[in-house]
Amino acid sequence: MMRRLVCLMMFMSSLGAVSKTRDVTFYWVNTSDVHSSIFCYDYLKNKPTKGGLSAVYSYVENLRKEHPNHVICTDNGDCLQGQPIAYYYNFIDTVSPHLITEAMNAMKYDCGTIGNHDIETGHAVYDRWIRELNYPMLGANVIDVRTNKPYLKPYHIIERDGVRIAVLGMTTPAIPNWLPETLWKGLYFEDILESTRKWVDYIQKKEKPHLLVGLFHSGLDGGIVTDKYCENATKMVVEQVAGFDLILYGHDHMYAVNTYQNPLGEEVPVIGPTSMGARIAQAEIHLTMKGKRIVSKKIVGSTPLITGYDETNTILFEEQFRDERKALEDWMDMPIGEIDSTICERDAFFGSSHFIDMIHELQLKLTGADVSFAAPLSYDSRISKGQLSIRNMFSLYKYENFLYTMRMTGAEIKSFLEMSYALWTNQMKSPNDHIMLLDNNLDNGRRQGFKNFAFNFDSAAGIRYTVDVTKPQGEKITIESMADGSPFDMSKTYKVAVNSYRGNGGGELMTKGAGIPHDQLKDRIIQSTEKDLRYYLIQYVREHKKLHPQNFHLWRYVPDEWAVPAINRDRLLLFPDEK
Numbered sequence: 001m002m003r004r005l006v007c008l009m010m011f012m013s014s015l016g017a018v019s020k021t022r023d024v025t026f027y028w029v030n031t032s033d034v035h036s037s038i039f040c041y042d043y044l045k046n047k048p049t050k051g052g053l054s055a056v057y058s059y060v061e062n063l064r065k066e067h068p069n070h071v072i073c074t075d076n077g078d079c080l081q082g083q084p085i086a087y088y089y090n091f092i093d094t095v096s097p098h099l100i101t102e103a104m105n106a107m108k109y110d111c112g113t114i115g116n117h118d119i120e121t122g123h124a125v126y127d128r129w130i131r132e133l134n135y136p137m138l139g140a141n142v143i144d145v146r147t148n149k150p151y152l153k154p155y156h157i158i159e160r161d162g163v164r165i166a167v168l169g170m171t172t173p174a175i176p177n178w179l180p181e182t183l184w185k186g187l188y189f190e191d192i193l194e195s196t197r198k199w200v201d202y203i204q205k206k207e208k209p210h211l212l213v214g215l216f217h218s219g220l221d222g223g224i225v226t227d228k229y230c231e232n233a234t235k236m237v238v239e240q241v242a243g244f245d246l247i248l249y250g251h252d253h254m255y256a257v258n259t260y261q262n263p264l265g266e267e268v269p270v271i272g273p274t275s276m277g278a279r280i281a282q283a284e285i286h287l288t289m290k291g292k293r294i295v296s297k298k299i300v301g302s303t304p305l306i307t308g309y310d311e312t313n314t315i316l317f318e319e320q321f322r323d324e325r326k327a328l329e330d331w332m333d334m335p336i337g338e339i340d341s342t343i344c345e346r347d348a349f350f351g352s353s354h355f356i357d358m359i360h361e362l363q364l365k366l367t368g369a370d371v372s373f374a375a376p377l378s379y380d381s382r383i384s385k386g387q388l389s390i391r392n393m394f395s396l397y398k399y400e401n402f403l404y405t406m407r408m409t410g411a412e413i414k415s416f417l418e419m420s421y422a423l424w425t426n427q428m429k430s431p432n433d434h435i436m437l438l439d440n441n442l443d444n445g446r447r448q449g450f451k452n453f454a455f456n457f458d459s460a461a462g463i464r465y466t467v468d469v470t471k472p473q474g475e476k477i478t479i480e481s482m483a484d485g486s487p488f489d490m491s492k493t494y495k496v497a498v499n500s501y502r503g504n505g506g507g508e509l510m511t512k513g514a515g516i517p518h519d520q521l522k523d524r525i526i527q528s529t530e531k532d533l534r535y536y537l538i539q540y541v542r543e544h545k546k547l548h549p550q551n552f553h554l555w556r557y558v559p560d561e562w563a564v565p566a567i568n569r570d571r572l573l574l575f576p577d578e579k
Helices: 002-018 053-066 084-092 099-106 123-132 192-206 234-240 311-319 322-332 345-349 354-367 390-396 410-424 506-513 518-524 533-544 560-574
Strands: 021-031 071-075 111-113 142-144 155-160 163-171 187-189 211-217 246-249 256-261 267-272 281-290 293-302 335-339 371-374 386-389 403-409 459-461 463-468 477-482 493-499 525-528 555-558
Touching: 021 053, 021 163, 021 246, 053 071, 053 099, 053 311, 084 099, 084 322, 084 390, 099 123, 099 322, 111 163, 111 211, 163 192, 192 211, 192 234, 211 234, 234 246, 234 256, 234 267, 246 281, 256 293, 267 281, 267 293, 311 322, 322 390, 335 390, 335 533, 345 354, 345 560, 354 371, 354 390, 354 403, 354 459, 354 493, 354 533, 386 390, 390 533, 403 410, 403 518, 410 459, 410 463, 410 477, 410 493, 410 506, 459 463, 506 518, 518 525, 555 560
Parallel strands: 021 071, 071 111, 163 211, 211 246, 246 267, 371 493, 463 555
Antiparallel strands: 021 281, 142 187, 155 163, 256 267, 281 293, 335 386, 371 459, 403 493, 403 525, 463 477
């Protein structure tokens, strides 16, 4: 009898222990769009900067000391492009350990999602990178055409302190709009909403997690929307798919903390960081557990600015990569030629410029095209008179775009330019209006004062034209002639030099602007370079030894009496250092 009583008491005691209520808190840190900003230094501007992965590392390490085993760290993609660091280890030194891989591993991420700029490096680079990472790379909607199954791991399970967390990774399906198929050969990209519905159901049935977190390389909303997919689908997903407890997103570089209702009326936090490790997306997940059940949950989101970091941790992080940095800097500082005048990218917004015309000149010479399109890619780069190094070529051309030669009619060229300048310039109603199409917040850090992205502000060479800033889209552009004075024919087909981003539909100037259906763009391509445009810029400088930048003076704003004073006003507004 006594033995039965003891056993019963032990059973009741264990039952009480299992049912005991306890509180658990996780600190989730998410980065996105780091763009190879590994150190607190901007190699494009050649100066120290705040943020960067080494600063994030310091922040995360301090959290880990305060909350052992309760910090979760994830990344949302776009790591392999942006700074010369990435280019060097992607394409120049392909034998040494990849510095981006080493740095990401040092961060001790739990998992990550692939971004479109990672895919931009091509299979050889991103396949190697994924193999060498110490954490799983996710991408449920990146599909292998041979198997019709995900090319990457679709989701990852994190188990901490008795809590089971499923992390579902998605990337933007708009990749074919920006990148040549050679870079993503053998893959296709499912619509995020469609793919998410499928995987959420699968994860809930198979894994039965306590929490489901979305890790999306897809902006909050907007971007390219077609009948097949949406570029920035995060808000759409949370409002149409039940099951998520938290969504961490990236791609649009816009830091924000939002809460949206899912189809069941439940509030779901949605958090995005900014780029370059300047701000992170953070979630404090407060759970009350009873046995193996969550009885209450509170998630608090924030986007801390990574400043005032512990310099000791930052130095320790950066010191371990001293040799790799030295190799990079020696390569960047390698002299390749000279330039006999200073050129400034900011000039490109206000008319024909030496900076952009140098790119036009190279594109026309490389392709033998009739017309060239090019845009300012870095907003305010400057190359000073004197010796040129490889470093300068990253200021001249920021991205690893290929160069296409495409077929376009005269009418399509005009329509392309109509959209470009409509994104770029205001329709002036009085002489006192802005000539530039500006954002209400001039210091938004994303478009640098412009309403739209400057990398979509394409001008043309090979033709002479004016831009009437008093007219709406469709009436702004008057093409007077070819550059040599011969007639320009709206019905004639011309050879056009354009970068691969634009030629694949990036910025929608080819599709919405010129009116070419996206599925016909590929058929318009006559040829493509084998390497990125910056490679040819470097070769061009080495071959010519000394550059003599020229302003072609092929286009200008009209009417002069409105445009000239407005340019002077807006230039000082955008670039107050000129006052």
